[in-house]
Amino acid sequence: xxxxxxxxxxxxxxxxxxxxxxxxxxxxxxxxxxxxxxxxxxxxxxxxxxxxxxxxxxxxxxxxxxxxxxxxxxxxxxxxxxxxxxxxxxxxxxxxxxxxxxxxxxxxxxxxxxxxxxxxxxxxxxxxxxxxxxxxxxxxxxxxxxxxxxxxxxxx
DNA sequence: GCCAACGTTGGC
DNA sequence: GCCAACGTTGGC
Numbered sequence: 001x002x003x004x005x006x007x008x009x010x011x012x013x014x015x016x017x018x019x020x021x022x023x024x025x026x027x028x029x030x031x032x033x034x035x036x037x038x039x040x041x042x043x044x045x046x047x048x049x050x051x052x053x054x055x056x057x058x059x060x061x062x063x064x065x066x067x068x069x070x071x072x073x074x075x076x077x078x079x080x081x082x083x084x085x086x087x088x089x090x091x092x093x094x095x096x097x098x099x100x101x102x103x104x105x106x107x108x109x110x111x112x113x114x115x116x117x118x119x120x121x122x123x124x125x126x127x128x129x130x131x132x133x134x135x136x137x138x139x140x141x142x143x144x145x146x147x148x149x150x151x152x153x154x155x156x
Numbered sequence: 157g158c159c160a161a162c163g164t165t166g167g168c
Numbered sequence: 169g170c171c172a173a174c175g176t177t178g179g180c
Contacts, residue, residue, distance in 0.1 A: 135161085
C-alpha cells in the first residue's frame, strides 16, 4: 500500500556527514539516531520516495543545504549491535531491535543554502509549531508539511 | 567553549 | 511514580 509522498527534515553535522559527502556516496544509511521520536518518524512515517531537506547543524551557518530522498524502508540500525561503534547500545537485542533507520539518497544541493536565521524570519508563515524553530526542540528528524516544503525551497 | 533546554536513567 | 543527576543537542 502506498500513501501520498511525505516530507521531512534531517539534521547532520557537516563535520560528521555533509551534503557533499552524500553527493559523493549517493546513498547513505542514516545511522546513529538515538532519540525515540526521531526513530518513530523514520520507522513509522517514512516511505521510499519521500522528500528530505538536508540540514547542517553545529556549523558556522546552520541551515538547509540540500535536497535528498528516502531511499529504503526502515530497518534496524546495524551500529546498535556493533561494540566498536559509538552508537553501540548494549540494551538492544537483535530479536528486538531498539533503533531503526532508513537509507537517504542524494537529490541535489541547493543553489544557495537557506540559513536558519532566514527560516526564523519566516516563522509566521511556516507556523509557530514548526519543530525546527520551536523553542527548545532539538529533534534531528522531523516532519515538514507540503506547504512548508514549498515555502522553504522558495527561499533558495 | 558555554550553556539552555530537553531526554534518559536509576535510586528510592 | 517522583525527581535528581547526568548526558546530549545545537545555537551562539
